[in-house]
Amino acid sequence: MNCVHERINLNKGKKQVFGLFDCRTNRKRNHSLEVIKSHPDLVIRIKDVTLGEEERNNMNSEKRMLEKKRVTKAAYALLNSGGGVIEIQMANKSEQPVEMGQDLEQALRDLVQSSDWQAFFETQQRGNHFYIFVKSWSCGSEDSSAKPRICTEKSSLKRRCGTSVIVMSSTDAFTFLKGKKSVGCGLTDGGAPPVKIPRVMRQNILETNPAFEIFQSEKLEYGQILPFPESIQVEFKKFDTDNVQNNIKDIIPEYVSAFANTSGGYLFIGVEDKSRKVLGCPKENVTRDSLERVTNEAISKLPVFHFSSSLEKVSYKTRVIDVFHEGNLHGYLFVIKVEAFCCAVFSEAPISWMVDKENGVIYRLTTKEWVGMMMGADPETASNQSSSLGNLCEDFECQLSLSDSPPHCRPVYSKKGLEHKVDLQKRLFPGMNS
Structure with a gap:
């Protein structure tokens, strides 16, 4: 493993300037980062980054954030690709030695989730060029037995924790996926060890919840108080604006994937969470068909991954319940009943980067690529050795x-x-x- 990089003349290589899309590789190119293809080491060049603590503190906050994202994206890609060098062309063109800046240093610490910054990065300035030497992701000093094989910005795996939705860290996601893989298409029950549960049993678990009785209702009264609170299997949302459909589309990836990765549950749209009052979605803003259409479209786009040959998708049912106010139809209570999923449901593709040096591409991994690299088997165990x-x-x-x-x-x-x-x-x- 190449964990140490020689201090080399980085100005000899020719740069590969990105377009928007590479038809040969089907990879989206990043026009703000450049891969120097002709150099034997992996080198990513980033132009116009302001360095120095005082200089960065005086920057426009939006510009400072964009620069930080470019640097961290390059670091993710190199950590996952065996290591390399980030060449920063300084915007402030200072010939005097400068520090990187606390916000950039903190971003890199957060990236590797370690206070041992030197285990992954070394820096050197030459004139108005600043170099970050990035070591391989496997070079950390901590025990690697429970460490994910790749560095990940966001796992996009979520689950319920009490009445909240949490995003799994890369370490938690690694443990979650290992548990799923160990039992094939097993299930976890609120943190319990994975066990195989037939679909009929999954349905029975949800149907013992008091929310099931409301789910079967055909009509409710405006202001009616539901006889159960939010829980690990129940979430209330209130949308009474004219953006109901967009709001539903935005929250479905988060809540449906979290219920599916835990023990299933009910998402009630049109209930005030603190008072548990049924308010419904005003009929002027939605229709029965629009509620179901936007839900079906959003859930169909959720990435899923199986450790078997199963093609099972997220299993769910919807219910549109009429809400009456003083004898007149006011709107609709919309409920999505989500079953626990056998393997893993993502709210979106994980956010993790790698370098394709041959084609000069820094690319985002697909869900399948990410899980495969995260969980890949050691080659020494290959059966065809x-x-x-x-x-x-x-x-x-x-x-x-x-x-x-x-x-x-x-x-x-x-x-x-x-x-x-x-x-x-x-x-x-x-x-x-x-």
């Missing part, structure tokens, strides 16, 4: 396992006793000494 390789391995004392390493790392072997070095060279490279 040849017998010749097995015999060769017998002559070695140890092999560095790749089970917790980034995808671009390769195995390193050491031989028993340095006195056998010449013999090893002859065996592996028989033409060397002829």
Whole structure:
């Protein structure tokens, strides 16, 4: 694994300027970052970044945030691609030594989730160029047995915790996925060990909830108080503006995926959470068909991942309940009943980056790519390993396992006793000494 980078002349390489989309790779290009293709190491060039604590504090906040995002995106991509160098062309063009800036340093600490900043990054300034030498994601000093194999900005995996929705950290997501993988298409029940539960049992669990009785209702009264509070399986939302459909579309990825990744549940749209009063969505703003249409469209777009050949999608039902006020139809209470999912439902594709040096692309991983790299098996366990390789391995004392390493790392072997070095060279490279 290449965890240490030589201090090299970085100005020799030619840059690859990004367009918007590469038809050959089907990867979206990032026009704000440049990959220097001709250099043997991975080098990403970022133009016009202001450095220095005082200078950055005096910047426009929006511009400072955009610059920080560009730097961290490059760092994510290099950490996941075996390491490399970020070359920053300073906007303030100071020939004097400057610090990076506290906000950038904090962003990189948050990125690796470690106070040991030097385990992943080193910096050096040459004139108005500032270099961040990024080591491989596997180079951290902590125990890697419970560490995800790639560095992730956002897992996009959510679950219920009491009455809240939480986004799983990359470590939590790794543990969650390991649990799912270990049982095939198993389920977790509010944090309990995964077990396989038939669909009929999943439905029965939801139908014992007092919310099920309301879900079966055909009409309710405006101001009626529901006989149950929010819980791990119940969420109330109140939308009484003319943007109801957009609001529903925005919240569905968060709440439906969280219910599906926990133990299922009910999303009530048209209930005030504190008072539990039924208010409904005013009929002037929505129709029955529009409520169901926007819901079906939003749920159909949720990324799902299976550890088996299953093609099962998110299982849910909707109910539009009439809400009357003084004998007249006021609007609708809309309820989405979500079943617990067998594997993993994402609110969107995870946010994680890698570098395709050959095509000069920094690209965002798809959900399938991200899970595959996060959970990838160690190559040494591959079933099709040849017998010749097995015999060769017998002559070695140890092999560095790749089970917790980034995808671009390769195995390193050491031989028993340095006195056998010449013999090893002859065996592996028989033409060397002829």
